[in-house]
Amino acid sequence: MSKIGKLFKGGGPGRPKGRAGPTPQEALARLRETEEMLTKKQEYLETRIQRELAAAKQHGTRNKRAALQALKRKKRYEKQLSQIDGTLSTIEFQREALENSHTNTEVFKNMGYAAQAMKKVHENMDLDKIDSLMDDITEQQAVAQEISEAISNRVGFGDEFDEDELMAELEELEQEELNKKMTDVRLPSVPSTLLPSRPGKLPGERVKAQMKHLTQL
Numbered sequence: 001m002s003k004i005g006k007l008f009k010g011g012g013p014g015r016p017k018g019r020a021g022p023t024p025q026e027a028l029a030r031l032r033e034t035e036e037m038l039t040k041k042q043e044y045l046e047t048r049i050q051r052e053l054a055a056a057k058q059h060g061t062r063n064k065r066a067a068l069q070a071l072k073r074k075k076r077y078e079k080q081l082s083q084i085d086g087t088l089s090t091i092e093f094q095r096e097a098l099e100n101s102h103t104n105t106e107v108f109k110n111m112g113y114a115a116q117a118m119k120k121v122h123e124n125m126d127l128d129k130i131d132s133l134m135d136d137i138t139e140q141q142a143v144a145q146e147i148s149e150a151i152s153n154r155v156g157f158g159d160e161f162d163e164d165e166l167m168a169e170l171e172e173l174e175q176e177e178l179n180k181k182m183t184d185v186r187l188p189s190v191p192s193t194l195l196p197s198r199p200g201k202l203p204g205e206r207v208k209a210q211m212k213h214l215t216q217l
Contacts, residue, residue, distance in 0.1 A: 024102035031095045038084050038091070045081045049074050057173050064170065071166050090151045097144055 022030075052074035059067035 024098055024105070027098055028095060028102075031091055031098070035088060035091055035095075038088050042081060042084050042088075045077045045084070049077045049081070052077065056170065057177065060170075060174050060177060067170055067173075068163075068166055071169060072161055075161055075166075086151075090148065093151065094148050097148065101141070 052070045055070040056067045056074070059070065061067075
C-alpha cells in the first residue's frame with residue numbers, strides 16, 4: 001500500500017475519535033505556556049543577579065567571605081540564565097516547526113481531497129512520483145526532529161569557580177567604591193588675606209633701642 005493510501009485510510013466519517021497523542025493546537029498551547037514560565041524565570045534570575053552584586057559591593061573588604069559567596073551565587077544565577085536563554089531558543093524552534101508542520105498537514109489534507117476529486121479525471125496519475133516526494137518530505141522532517149532534539153539536550157553545570165577571577169572582580173568593586181568616596185572628599189579653602197611676612201617691633205622694644213643709641217653718643 002502506498003503512503004498516500006495509508007494516510008487517507010480510515011479518513012472517512014467512520015474514523016474512530018480516539019487518538020494516540022495531543023493535537024497540534026494542544027501542543028502549541030503547552031509550548032506557549034512553557035515560554036511564559038521561562039520568561040518569568042528569566043526576570044527572577046536577573047533580579048537575583050543584581051541583588052547578589054549589590055551584596056558583594058556592600059560587604060567588600062569588610063567581609064570578604066560574604067562577598068565571595070555573593071559573587072558565587074551571582075555566577076550560578078548567570079549560568080542558569082544562560083541555560084534558559086538556550087532552552088527558550090529551542091522551544092521557539094520547536095513551536096515554529098510544529099506550526100509549519102500543522103499548516104503543511106492541513107494543506108496536504110486539502111490537497112488530498114482535491115486529488116481524490118481529480119482521480120476521476122486523471123485515472124492514469126503516476127503515484128510513484130508522489131511516493132518519492134513524500135519520502136523526501138518525511139526524510140527532511142526526521143532531520144529537523146533530530147536537530148531539535150540535539151539542541152534541546154542541555155549539558156549540566158557544576159559549582160566550580162575560579163577563585164582568582166572572583167578575587168579580581170571583588171577588587172574591582174572595592175576600587176570602584178574607593179573612587180566614589182574620593183570624589184566626595186572636599187579640601188580646606190585657602191585664606192584670601194595674606195599674612196604679614198615679618199612682625200613689627202613692640203613699643204617697649206623701640207624705647208630700649210633709642211636709650212641704647214643715646215648712651216653710645
